[in-house]
Amino acid sequence: MPVHLAEVILRSRTGERMLEKDFDMSIFRAAEKLRREFELKYDRDNPVPSDDAMADRLFRAAIQFYAQVGTYCVDTGRAIRFTEQEIREALDAAPTSETLGEGNEQMQMVHRDVEGKQEPIIVAGVQTCIYSDDNMAFRIYKRCAEDKCVDGIWGGVVTKVDGKYDVIAGTPMEIFGYRRNVELMRRAVAAAGRPGLVIINNAPTSVATIAMYDPAKGMRRSDSCMSTGVSELKINYDDMDRVAYASGAGISMHGAQNSVIGGFSGSVEGATITCVAGAFQSLLVQQSQIVEASTVPFQVKSKCTRECLWVGSLALQALCRNTHLIVGGSMGDHPSAGPGTKQYLYEAAAGFIANVVSGGHHIAGTRKFTIGNTPDYGTPLESRWMGEVSKSAAGMKRTKANEIARYLLAKYEPNLRNAPAGGTYADLYDLDKDEPKPEYQRLYNEVKEELVGLGLEFRTW
Numbered sequence: 001m002p003v004h005l006a007e008v009i010l011r012s013r014t015g016e017r018m019l020e021k022d023f024d025m026s027i028f029r030a031a032e033k034l035r036r037e038f039e040l041k042y043d044r045d046n047p048v049p050s051d052d053a054m055a056d057r058l059f060r061a062a063i064q065f066y067a068q069v070g071t072y073c074v075d076t077g078r079a080i081r082f083t084e085q086e087i088r089e090a091l092d093a094a095p096t097s098e099t100l101g102e103g104n105e106q107m108q109m110v111h112r113d114v115e116g117k118q119e120p121i122i123v124a125g126v127q128t129c130i131y132s133d134d135n136m137a138f139r140i141y142k143r144c145a146e147d148k149c150v151d152g153i154w155g156g157v158v159t160k161v162d163g164k165y166d167v168i169a170g171t172p173m174e175i176f177g178y179r180r181n182v183e184l185m186r187r188a189v190a191a192a193g194r195p196g197l198v199i200i201n202n203a204p205t206s207v208a209t210i211a212m213y214d215p216a217k218g219m220r221r222s223d224s225c226m227s228t229g230v231s232e233l234k235i236n237y238d239d240m241d242r243v244a245y246a247s248g249a250g251i252s253m254h255g256a257q258n259s260v261i262g263g264f265s266g267s268v269e270g271a272t273i274t275c276v277a278g279a280f281q282s283l284l285v286q287q288s289q290i291v292e293a294s295t296v297p298f299q300v301k302s303k304c305t306r307e308c309l310w311v312g313s314l315a316l317q318a319l320c321r322n323t324h325l326i327v328g329g330s331m332g333d334h335p336s337a338g339p340g341t342k343q344y345l346y347e348a349a350a351g352f353i354a355n356v357v358s359g360g361h362h363i364a365g366t367r368k369f370t371i372g373n374t375p376d377y378g379t380p381l382e383s384r385w386m387g388e389v390s391k392s393a394a395g396m397k398r399t400k401a402n403e404i405a406r407y408l409l410a411k412y413e414p415n416l417r418n419a420p421a422g423g424t425y426a427d428l429y430d431l432d433k434d435e436p437k438p439e440y441q442r443l444y445n446e447v448k449e450e451l452v453g454l455g456l457e458f459r460t461w
Helices: 005-014 020-037 052-069 084-093 134-146 172-191 206-210 237-249 268-284 306-322 342-357 380-392 398-415 438-454
Strands: 071-073 078-080 097-100 107-110 152-154 198-200 225-227 253-255 258-261 290-297 326-329
Touching: 005 078, 005 237, 020 052, 020 268, 052 084, 052 268, 052 306, 084 268, 134 152, 134 172, 134 380, 172 198, 172 206, 206 237, 225 237, 237 253, 253 268, 258 268, 258 306, 268 290, 268 306, 290 306, 306 326, 306 342, 306 398, 342 380, 342 398, 342 438, 380 438, 398 438
Parallel strands: 152 198, 225 253, 253 290, 258 290, 290 326
Antiparallel strands: 071 078, 097 107
16 A cells, blocks of 8 residues: 555654755765666767666666655655655556546546657646736736647736735735636636636645635646655655645645756766656655656756756656656756747757657646746747647657757757847737737747658647
């Protein structure tokens, strides 16, 4: 039987007491030892690898790694650990499908195979965007929801209530602001003709996240709940509050955890081990039905670097070849370039394709890696790009995906550290028609034709 949530919480209070820095060093030492023992070797010339034997070795290494290291609870200063048998029992007991959404928008999210033809579920929208006002948020949500190539949308928050009251995290205004925002989302998807569409949002604190659930006006049991953990292999009680609520309410849990390339994982190969172990944490600690294999670079603000593609692809392949987990990936969802630029579309496409051919869904939304304080910093066209590219890549061979990734990397890799900023919704869309301006639509179509020339057969909706 899988480990019960109450037992996980008990272990967070009774596990080995450690300093956080000592836990961080245990990640480094274990990852370094196991990457050598299991002969894991980063291949920069093949950002989308197709080495099945290495993916299987990675899986075995990650099992040993997570049993040894575990998860650190930052609130108690203790390690939560599981035996290899407990990890394998949790993997065996994990669901192979999950029902999300309602009515005509209800969907089955299933385990996908490496190079599988199973359609990936795409929850797009502009993730955690800040909006200038209610009207702008509603317009963007509605347009995102109208694209039939996406199966759900992410939300953000309007930063001022009635144009003058600031929404500040950790105060009652956070609850008030996020609650108002999710009601905007629900009205927007209904106005788009898709009232049962999945909507996801994740406030800074658990109390504000939980406050967004309301079957009439807000998020529903048919929408997923998100727990992100703390990088690397850490958790806090605020995240566990979300887990406890979702578990009690019967809401599907989506757990994520980033490994950090150049962080305590050490090498690129070490980050890959930690990435797979992060999925185990999502399953066991965050009690998730949908797990995420995710990584970020320490220095470059993009989830589309060459190293990110390799780490994310191999981690997904290790999980999808050796388990029946429902796995999401996050490659491509945080480019360095901004909306309205070719580089944004190049970066995102490389990540989306690598993610899908390696067995992943994509339910993390899309946005520029760093948005700062810029409101309305995204458009429905990037959301459509996630849906169109991801669903069209289903069934593609990894060797073809690798060719495309190498071509795209040559286009954007030299500019990752000085990427173009792009523009906001008002810069890129005709505000009277809520449609892309002609120049942005032309740019989008040009990159789409470029991918067609590379062998991606786009579906139509």
